[in-house]
Amino acid sequence: MAEEFAPPGLDTSTSHPARRYNYWLGGKDHFPADRASGDLIESVHPTVRLSVRENRAFLQRSVRFLASEAGIDQFLDIGTGLPTADNVHEVAQRIHPHTRVVYVDNDPMVGVHARALLTSNPEGRTVYLQEDLRSPGAILGNPQLKETLDFGRPIGLMLVAVLHFLPDHAQATAVVRELVDALPSGSYLAATNFTLDHSSPRLAAVARQMIEQGRSDAHPRTKKEFGDFFTGLGLIGPGIVPVADWFPEVPDDERPTPEQIGIYAAVGRKP
């Protein structure tokens, strides 16, 4: 259990998104504060574990799509999360074994696990950078980024379940713009964000109250706000849809409803 191992300097007294997400996914890398926060959110949104599984499934479907349909063989995955099954490089390297992936997260515990576990096959390469999405210049200026990815060829930028931790919409859109502007033509952005667009008024009110009281740190976006991240990009396939409905691999009647999930997803291509 995680209690036996906390990297030096790690604050385990407050909940952190990576460890809470790991708790909901059924992983082992979380602390009491993460479980308490996870249980509190689950008491309001009982299908949250289904939501995170659907979000994770989108990450894998979109990487498969980018690798197989768009020929993408290099990815920048910001907000990586704790390693679990089928991480970005594993999915992509099944299609292009030489795929290179730069992982970025701001949680030191993700750093410890990622450096140990997100290891590439011999043909490809993975690198982990301990950086913050709120400082895109530091990510783009990190020498290891450009040593690993070729900015002369298209790159897949993954911002999956991380943008909702940037509540200031102007800041979040500016961050995405700076990252997308740095990518070559033909690159892609794949992203998801928590939403209350499909929630009952009662659930939406409780969720907003929890955010105001500092008991939840995931900030919802409307479809229009989520769409702002894709300004100037060509939306792929179904456009902006509930996460389970983006190029689904199961029939309609077997998919959860948008209300159960509460996450938007989209993939856009830079012209």
Ligand SMILES: C[S@@+](CC[C@H](N)C(=O)[O-])C[C@H]1O[C@@H](n2cnc3c(N)ncnc32)[C@H](O)[C@@H]1O
């Ligand atoms: C909910 S997890 C998502 C993991 C993975 N992208 C997925 O969708 O399965 C969110 C991740 O974003 C990271 N994160 C949150 N805020 C961040 C920030 N400002 N900069 C970098 N990473 C951040 C958390 O540490 C966590 O690992």
